[in-house]
Amino acid sequence: MTTPLGPTEVRCPICLDVFDWDDTDLFVFRDGAYVPLDLTGVSDPVKRHDEMIGMYRRCPNPSADMAERHFLPISYASSGPPLVIGLVGRTESGKSHLLASIISELERGGLSPLGLNAAPVDEESHRRYLREHVASFVDGGRAIEHTARVQRDAMVTFTDAVLVGGGGRERAVAFFDVAGDDLAVRTRSMRFVLALDALIFVVDPEYALRQGAPSDGDVAFETVMARLRAQPGLTERLPVAIVVSKSDIYRFEQPVARWYRRPSLSAYLDGQPDPAEIAAESRDAFAFLHSRGARAWLRPYETFRHSTLHFVSATGSKAVADERTGGHKVFPRGVRPRRVLDPLGAIFAMSGLLGDEAARKAGA
Incomplete structure (x- = not known):
């Protein structure tokens, strides 16, 4: 049998790598490009969740087998593996x-x-x-x-x-x-x-x-x-x-x-x-x-x-x-x-x- 993913793990559907899903390494898509989003100073949970609407999580591609960076919507795995x-x-x-x-x-x-x-x-x-x-x-x-x-x-x-x-x-x-x-x-x-x-x-x-x-x-x-x-x-x-x-x-x-x-x-x-x-x-x-x-x-x-x-x-x-x-x-x-x-x-x-x-x- 295949090994099941852990509670915080997700398999990227683009590169197939498995990685831990969290709210780090976030980006916003602006003017045709992905721009890093820094939420370091936002500690209030209401403000933080509001800021994260429409954000993207960059796949770390642990195997490093893809030259092109790729991103997934933050809601893609926020409720567990999709x-x-x-x-x-x-x-x-x-x-x-x-x-x-x-x-x-x-x-x-x-x-x-x-x-x-x-x-x-x-x-x-x-x-x-x-x-x-x-x-x-x-x-x-x-x-x-x-x-x-x-x-x-x-x-x-x-x-x-x-x-x-x-x-x-x-x-x-x-x-x-x-x-x-x-x-x-x-x-x-x-x-x-x-x-x-x-x-x-x-x-x-x-x-x-x-x-x-x-x-x-x-x-x-x-x-x-x-x-x-x-x-x-x-x-x-x-x-x-x-x-x-x-x-x-x-x-x-x-x-x-x-x-x-x-x-x-x-x-x-x-x-x-x-x-x-x-x-x-x-x-x-x-x-x-x-x-x-x-x-x-x-x-x-x-x-x-x-x-x-x-x-x-x-x-x-x-x-x-x-x-x-x-x-x-x-x-x-x-x-x-x-x-x-x-x-x-x-x-x-x-x-x-x-x-x-x-x-x-x-x-x-």
Whole structure:
């Protein structure tokens, strides 16, 4: 098994080094640069906490294996080690649409059925993500462009992060979303997957269920799983949610129709997982993919000990090219996400964020 982190330790998702988290070595981002913040003379706790809003902690990079300095928001690990979630799937699988829909639902108070709420870890970067991705997609009905690829040795950091709290609990939840083509190759940039605490594997049914789909499944799935299998204990420990994205395509067919119409988070109300409902959806989603020849896309379910399957739709309909926007794809009927928070509810339960009893009920 992997060695658990101590109460004040955090694994940097950029360089993978482990270091003690405290409120030293602080910086403020000003005029395009990180500027040191000196709080030596500020002893009053109220003033100190106010000064630290929006601050960043520099990663000390103990191994000294990265030339470029990197920083994490001070709220990233102020409540203990964060829950770092990676979205895995081929390009065009719908990962970016799914994450934008998740963040949009969190903004709307979508975690209230769990007795939880969400707030930004870093207000500035969160608002930027809302402006650049969520607003035009959810409110404007404009499809998100494919995620840009990264250079082979470039730093990769999380796309957005929120503080999830309620009932005396609080924990930062960070999301990684990189191009599927990048995930499919083993580069130094992609080693961030070793810092993940949970994964959402995104199955694109338009690709997986089509005639002539590759028998070896999603290359991004296989590359990430191979990297994780090489680390002792990870496949036994990490919670995994496998989602059948774009389920709106099959919303009139069983078993998809049965789940597509269910209220969001119905299996996790008040933070108390319903093992029977969780197992039923996983069973139906497994049978749906298996019976239609997509057995290879079920390998994460067979690889990871703690895993669930879900029917979701980030958009509610299919995008079409619009000549008025130069051929850019839009959603003429608007964006209507369905059940996008259920994979998150499953991960919250399996990871212990909802408490030990919820983890037991979720099968963790």
